[in-house]
Amino acid sequence: MLAEPASEPFGIAVIAHPHPLFGGTMDNKIVHTLFTTFLELGFISVKFNFRGVGESAGVHDEGVGEIADVVSTTHFIQDHFTMQYGEQKLLLAGFSFGGAIQAHAAQQLKPQHLVLVAPSVERLNAPAVIDHAENILIIHGDQDDVVPLQSVLDWAAPQSQPVVIVPSAEHFFHGRLADIKQVVMESFKD
Numbered sequence: 001m002l003a004e005p006a007s008e009p010f011g012i013a014v015i016a017h018p019h020p021l022f023g024g025t026m027d028n029k030i031v032h033t034l035f036t037t038f039l040e041l042g043f044i045s046v047k048f049n050f051r052g053v054g055e056s057a058g059v060h061d062e063g064v065g066e067i068a069d070v071v072s073t074t075h076f077i078q079d080h081f082t083m084q085y086g087e088q089k090l091l092l093a094g095f096s097f098g099g100a101i102q103a104h105a106a107q108q109l110k111p112q113h114l115v116l117v118a119p120s121v122e123r124l125n126a127p128a129v130i131d132h133a134e135n136i137l138i139i140h141g142d143q144d145d146v147v148p149l150q151s152v153l154d155w156a157a158p159q160s161q162p163v164v165i166v167p168s169a170e171h172f173f174h175g176r177l178a179d180i181k182q183v184v185m186e187s188f189k190d
Contacts (some may be wrong), residue, residue: 001026002077003035003045010042011089011112012081014074016105019029019120020053020060030117033177037184043091046077058104063101063124065138070105082129091115092133096171107133112138115187118144118171119181122151134139137187138162139180141169 010122016022017031025031026047039045050066051058058065074090081088091113099119103126106114114133118140119126124140129136140152142165149165156163164183170178 001047003039004037005042005044007042008083009044009081009088011044011091011129012074013038013043013045013093013113014070014077015045015047016066016092016094016101017047017050017053018095019097020050020066024097025049025053026152028095029177030173030180031098034093034095034115034117036092036183037181038091041185041188042078044081044088046073048073051092056065058177059109061169062103065136066097067104069189071106071108074105074109078081089113092180093117094119096120097124100126103129115139115184117173119153120147123147126155128159130161135187136161137164138168138183139164139183140168141171141173141176143168145171146171 015034017026017028019066026049035047037046054186058169090111092111093115095117096128099116101120106129111133114135166179
């Protein structure tokens with residue numbers, strides 16, 4: 001799914017969804033919140049289903065194929081819009097499994113912006129992103145019982161990456177989607 005802003009775009013945002021084997025799809029409410037927030041910020045917003053989800057071909061590939069899905073989707077979208085608008089800034093974003101996948105994809109794609117919400121960095125052995133993205137935003141709830149906050153802090157600390165902690169928010173940010181939007185909007189004010 002792709003949406004373009006009404007005026008000339010600020011860049012391209014590619015958003016990855018949570019784990020496909022646990023019901024994750026591009027229709028996830030956090031993915032949708034990121035999608036609409038980036039569109040409001042002027043990005044061409046793109047969300048898609050990983051292989052084997054919904055009507056997409058293939059089967060879950062333990063993260064390896066999903067990284068390839070992000071890279072190929074991003075290259076396709078970049079190629080399409082470069083002809084129309086010239087080279088665009090790239091933003092990669094993801095929630096949970098999708099966040100960790102985006103940390104891996106950033107190694108190849110070198111985005112200007114990386115937005116990770118409750119990224120499952122420990123489970124997917126996510127690499128450091130400090131040298132692969134210019135602006136990094138990590139958002140996590142302090143009541144997350146799916147992806148422990150400490151695992152994200154342990155991953156972010158050696159990179160000197162701050163983590164924005166949303167008090168009383170659990171993994172799926174029930175009732176807290178506006179907080180995600182506000183944190184993202186604030187990070188783009190400069």
